Amino acid sequence: METTPKQPLLTPIMRWFMFAMVLANIAGSMFPMLMAVYLNEDLGADVQQIGLIFTLSSVVMFFLQIIGGWVSDSIGRLRAIALGSIGGIIGYTAILLAPTWEWMMVAISLSYIPYALVGPSFGAFIAENSTSENRGKVYGITDTIFQITGVIGPPLGGFLAGRFGFKTMFLASTILYSGAALLRIWMATTVRWAAVSQKKSTQELSLGSLKASIRTMFAMILGGGVLTWIFITDGVRDIAFRLSGELQPLYLREVGGITLEQIGFLGAIFSVAMMFTPILSGWMSDRRGERLPIALGFLFVFFALLIFLNVSDFMGFAVCWIVFGGGVGLLSPAYQALVSKVVPPNMLGTFTGLFRSSLGLISLPAPYVGALMWEHLGPKVPFMITAVVALLSIIPTWLYFKVPEKQDGLDTPPPGETPAIPAEIALD
Numbered sequence: 001m002e003t004t005p006k007q008p009l010l011t012p013i014m015r016w017f018m019f020a021m022v023l024a025n026i027a028g029s030m031f032p033m034l035m036a037v038y039l040n041e042d043l044g045a046d047v048q049q050i051g052l053i054f055t056l057s058s059v060v061m062f063f064l065q066i067i068g069g070w071v072s073d074s075i076g077r078l079r080a081i082a083l084g085s086i087g088g089i090i091g092y093t094a095i096l097l098a099p100t101w102e103w104m105m106v107a108i109s110l111s112y113i114p115y116a117l118v119g120p121s122f123g124a125f126i127a128e129n130s131t132s133e134n135r136g137k138v139y140g141i142t143d144t145i146f147q148i149t150g151v152i153g154p155p156l157g158g159f160l161a162g163r164f165g166f167k168t169m170f171l172a173s174t175i176l177y178s179g180a181a182l183l184r185i186w187m188a189t190t191v192r193w194a195a196v197s198q199k200k201s202t203q204e205l206s207l208g209s210l211k212a213s214i215r216t217m218f219a220m221i222l223g224g225g226v227l228t229w230i231f232i233t234d235g236v237r238d239i240a241f242r243l244s245g246e247l248q249p250l251y252l253r254e255v256g257g258i259t260l261e262q263i264g265f266l267g268a269i270f271s272v273a274m275m276f277t278p279i280l281s282g283w284m285s286d287r288r289g290e291r292l293p294i295a296l297g298f299l300f301v302f303f304a305l306l307i308f309l310n311v312s313d314f315m316g317f318a319v320c321w322i323v324f325g326g327g328v329g330l331l332s333p334a335y336q337a338l339v340s341k342v343v344p345p346n347m348l349g350t351f352t353g354l355f356r357s358s359l360g361l362i363s364l365p366a367p368y369v370g371a372l373m374w375e376h377l378g379p380k381v382p383f384m385i386t387a388v389v390a391l392l393s394i395i396p397t398w399l400y401f402k403v404p405e406k407q408d409g410l411d412t413p414p415p416g417e418t419p420a421i422p423a424e425i426a427l428d
Helices: 012-028 034-040 046-073 077-097 102-128 135-146 149-166 164-190 189-198 207-221 227-256 260-274 278-288 291-308 314-342 345-362 366-377 381-392 394-400
Strands: none
Touching: 012 077, 012 102, 012 135, 012 149, 012 164, 012 381, 034 102, 034 149, 034 164, 034 227, 034 278, 034 314, 046 077, 046 102, 046 227, 046 366, 077 102, 102 314, 135 149, 135 207, 135 278, 135 314, 149 164, 149 189, 149 260, 207 227, 207 345, 227 260, 227 314, 227 366, 227 381, 278 291, 278 314, 291 394, 345 366, 366 381, 366 394, 381 394
16 A cells, blocks of 8 residues: 655755755844943943833834735745845844944844844744644744754854954854845745745735734734733733843843853853754644643743842853743744634734734833833843743733634645645744
8 A cells, every 4th residue: 555755844945945044043143142242342332322222223123023024925925035135134234334323223223124024924934834733843843943043143153253353243144144135035036936935925015905904913912812812921021021131141241241252152052952942842832732831931931030140150141041042942832833823824924023013012112121220220120020020921821822723723734735844933
C-alpha cells in the first residue's frame, strides 16, 4: 500500500523566506540593547531625554502599524515585506548618520517602518500556512530557529561597538540589513513566489477598505470575547514593560557596571535560553490550550525581574536573562497561535497592525514616565512595577484566554491551497 509522502517542513520559498528573515534580524538585533547607552554616552542625552525619544518615536509607530497591516492584507505578504524593507534601508542609514539625539529620534522613527510592515506579514504568513491543529508547534519550531538572530546579533553589536565604536556597528548593521532587503525584493518580484503570498489577499487597497477593516477590528476587540481580554491584559502589560524596557541597558551600564561587550553577550544568552521553550510552548498550546504556556511565561518573567533587581554582577544578570528568555519563549508561540485562531484569516495583517498600534497608543507615555520614576524614585522602581504586573497578568490569562471551537478563525486549508508549512515570527 502506497503512502502519501510527507510534506517538508520548509518548502523552497520558506527556506529563502527564513534566510532573509534571519539575516535582517541579525542586523536589527545588533544595536537595540545598546541604543540607550549610545544616546547617553555619545550623543549626550540624559535619562529623561532618552525616555522622551522612545516615547515620541512611538507616535510614528502608532500610525505606521495601522497602515502596515492593512497593506499586507491588500497587496500580499511578500510585497509588503519588500516595501517595509526598503523603508528599513532608509531608517538604518538615518541611524548611522544622525549627528544629535534629536536627529536620532527621527532616525529611530524611520527604522520602525519595517517593523510596521514586516511584523504583521510574518505572523499572517505563518497562520495562512498552518492548520489550527498544529499551529502552536509551527510557531514553536520557527520561534526556535529565529533565535539564531539573537545569538549572533547582540554579541556582534557589542563587540563592534566596544572595539571599534558605535558608528562601525551601525555601518555593519546597515550593510547586513540592505543585503536582506535586496533578497526580499527579489522574492517579491519572482512571479511564482509572489503568487503564493498574494492569492489569499482579498481586500482592495483603498481608503474605504481601510475604514471597513478598522471598524471590524474595533468591534471584535470591544465585543467582550477572547480578543477583549487579550487587549486589556496586553494593554496593562505593555504599559508596565515600557516603563522599564528602554532603560534596561542603562541600568546594566550604570547600576550593574556591565561593559558593552557583556551587554551584547546577555542578548545572546537570552536567545539561547529562548531556544529551549518555544517548541514546548507550541506543544502545550496544541494539547492543553494557549493559556497554560502564557501563564507560565508570565511567571518566568516575574522571577527573572526579581533576580534582575537583586544582582549586581555579570553572572547574576546572566541567570536573569536565562530565566527571562525561557519565559518569553513560552509566551510568543502561544500568543500568536491564540490570535490566529480568533481573527479571520483575511484580516490578520490589519488586526496585528491595529492591535499593536492601540497598545502603543495606550503605553505611549510609559518610557518617559519610567524615566521620571528612575530620576525621582530610584532606578529600581520601574522594574518593580513591571515585575508586579507580570505576576498579576497570570490571573486574567488563566480565566479568560480560552478559545471556543466556533471561534477558530483558520481551519485546515481546502484542497489545492498551500500545504501547512512553518514560517517565522516578525520581530523585524
